[in-house]
Amino acid sequence: MNNFQYSRATDIADAIRLLTADPGAKLIAGGTNLIDLMKENVERPSRLIDISRLPLRDIEETADGGLRIGALVPNSDLAYHPLVEQRYPLLAAAILAGASAQLRNMASVGGNLMQRTRCAYFYDTATPCNKREPGSGCSAIDGLNRNHAILGASASCIATNPSDMSVALVALGALVHVAGPSGQRTIALTDFHRLPGDKPHLDTNLGTGEIIAAVELPKHGFARNYSYLKIRDRLSYAFALVSVAAALELDGNAISEARLALGGVAHKPWRNLEAEAALRGRAATPDHFSRAADLLLLGATARAHNRFKIELARRAIVRTLIQAASATPQSQAHKKIA
Structure with a gap:
């Protein structure tokens, strides 16, 4: 693991400022994916920006009957929240299908959306991988690709997104609320993640300095x-x-x-x-x-x-x-x- 600087963001604006000022910085909340990647030398952030104490842990109803979920709500809290269990059981089921109880206790909603592929070649720094080093090649295409993509892949990458939660959120028509240097914007979750194309190192459509503030669910949750x-x-x-x-x-x-x-x-x-x-x-x-x-x-x-x-x-x-x-x-x- 490489040396890095550490900062604790005091509010959302401070997190955006720190992230914008250092292109090599990474946000950390639960750290359930990022720490693994750092241990394997896949991620080498120059700075970790701790956002775990920002006020983004609320789950509240919206004016039109939907649900707004703060980016730092732990996966376990979300899966067992009474409004989610009652109105969005599909989301609860998807979360409970993922990882272990210990990881769900730490993993945040925003971090779940941002987690990176579990492709073995991505984790193996001794092999070429366009997600780690653009232009180096994709070892999985001619390698062991049993777990890899059958839809939307490209000549540059055939990795898959590992999230269970995101699959349910996409089906439910969720929105992602984002804050950044230019203000706030909303992205449909169907458009949040990217297909690899010729830029597989870009997993999402977040802009420079942008962070996830919340996820919003529409009123209709298909509860039956x-x-x-x-x-x-x-x-x-x-x-x-x-x-x-x-x-x-x-x-x-x-x-x-x-x-x-x-x-x-x-x-x-x-x-x-x-x-x-x-x-x-x-x-x-x-x-x-x-x-x-x-x-x-x-x-x-x-x-x-x-x-x-x-x-x-x-x-x-x-x-x-x-x-x-x-x-x-x-x-x-x-x-x-x-």
Whole structure:
């Protein structure tokens, strides 16, 4: 681990000033990802800016009936908050599917959105990686790529986004409130993370000096017909091979609204509005779910070791939609697939 300077931000404006003044600085809150990266010499910040004491830990209702979640709310607090459990159980389920209880106690909402890929080559500084060193190459393309992207990848990077929470937030239509040198702005979570293109070292669309202040959820939380299914190599403490967030609004057996998002398959949580539109007005049947899965996976491309993920994703989408339609969401306590 390299030497670095340490500063504690006194307020949001101070954090922005410190971040803008030092291009090599990094923000730290829970540190559940950044400290690991520093230990492996993947991240070498010149300064750590501690924002853990900023007043960004509130969860409060918005004027239009939604929910505003401060960027420093711990994942555990969010998952077990009464308003989240009652109105946004899809989000609670996704959070509880991730990491361990100890990590969820430390990890913040903003930090979860900012966590970096768990690609083994990204963590291995002895191998080329365009995310670490732009232009050096992507070792995963011709390497061991079992866990890598099948959607939205590029010739520069086939890494995946590791977040469970983000998949549910994308499905729910969340917004990210950002503060920076030019003031405040709001980014739809669907636009917050980037596809790799030829700049895979840029994970998000945050500008220089910008920080996450809060995440906002809309009023409609799909509290009845939802499910979050995470397929992984072991039942706990593992990142998703494929995960699915599904939420439906039903009128009898007819689907009036549908939301679908995938994790573990792309550089960002994957949502396709065409797949959702194909479900509206249709009966909640496996045939219609299969059609939506085909649309959601349109353009999926396999590498040498991850071809199985395409069919795995397809089956997972159908299974999750069946769970959502029947109001029998996947249990995050017992792990066994219903």
